[in-house]
Amino acid sequence: MKTFSRLLRLSPRRISPKPTTTQQPPLNRRPISSTPRRPVKQAADDPTFTSILDNPPELIRTGGRRHGYGLIVLAIIPVTAFALGTWQVQRLKWKTDLIAKSEDRLVAPPLPLPPRIDPAAVPDFDYRRVLATGRFRHDQEMLIGPRMRDGEEGYMVVTPLEREGDGTTVLVNRGWISKSKRAQKDRKESLVDGVVTVEGLLREPWKKNMFTPDNRPDLGEFYFPDVVQMAQLTGSQPIWVEQTMEPDLFKIYEYQEKGIPIGRQAEVNLRNNHAQYIITWYGLAVATTIMFYILVKKPPTDVTRRVRLNKQW
Structure with missing residues (x-):
């Protein structure tokens, strides 16, 4: 026992080290601003200040904007469409008559x-069936084109007809030939010699549009029937006669093969699309009127309402 006690006294003690706390040096923090604070002036410091709570509120639509130029344009569209529809009604009556x-x-x-025929009287005899007897002047023949027929390109053959007895000449639109028969040597059967009687329609020829080029008579190129110009070139009266023929399918095939001009049918081919225009314009007027009514009369929802500030604030 004494020996054990002595050993205990002689053995070194294990002392756990105490935790040491290291002291951090103070950080040198830079102040945010070195300028001394100034008292902030509030809006209420102004004796003339008026709060929005002192002004009466006003309920408006979303954004507080009134209808602008778009609504004016939308209001003009139905009025214009209705006027155009009424004009087409008058045009329909005129075209029907x-x-x-x-x-x-x-x-x-x-x-x-x-x-002798007065050119000013031709509109009063438009589509009038006439007979003219004389000889064709094939040396003064003119081709107008290109003109399409059943998907094939060709030309209209215009030949002056020198009438017997009075010696006057009129322009005769003999009909259509294919492009392959343009040269007279390729259609000798069409060059009728001697006295012939032509039955056709006294007509006002179609007019030139903005896409049609001008005629070039010096090169023999004609793109539309300028009756006055053609009459001056051939020394004939400015009268246009369109030769007619019976609609015989086998005869048409034979004429096309031989290069004989295919005349027109004796029928009125005036286009009359004014009824479609009336439906279109009146339909547009009704649709835009409904849109205008919905846009003006649509009530604002609770979510889209807000308080508009006084303009003087």
Whole structure:
């Protein structure tokens, strides 16, 4: 026991080290601003200040904006469409009367063409069937084109007809030929010699549009029938006669193969699309009127309402 106690006294003690705390040096923090603070002036410090709570509120639509120029344009569209629809009604009546008059002239017996014709009177005899007797001046032939027929390119053959007895000349649109038969040597059967009687329609030819080029008579190129110009070149009267023929399919194939001009049918071919235009314009007027009513009368929802500030604030 004494020995054990002695050993305990002689053995070194294990002393756990005490935790040491290291002291951090103070950080040198830089102040945010070295400028001394100034007292902030509030809006309420102004004796003339008026709060928004002192002004009466006003409920408006979303954004507080009134309808601008878009609404004005939308209001003009139905008025314009209605006016155009009414104008097309008048045009429909005019075109219907014109077609009826033309069909009445068409069913009348052919009228011998007088020696002298006033060009100003031609519109009153449009689609009138006439007879003219004389000789074709093939040396003064003119081709107008290109003109399409059943998807094939070709030309309209215009030949002056020198009438017997009075010696006057009129322009005759003999009909259509294919492009392959343009040269006279390729269609000798069409060059009728001797006295012939032509039955056709006294017509006002179609007019030039903005896409049609000008005629070049010096090169023999004609793109539209300028009757006055052609009459001056051939020394004929400015009268246009369109030769007619019966709609015989086998004869048309034969004429096309031989290069004989294919005349037009004796019928009125005036276009009358004014009824479609009336439906289109009136339909647009109704649709835009409904849109205008919905836009103006649509009530604002609770979410889209807000308080508009006084303009003087």
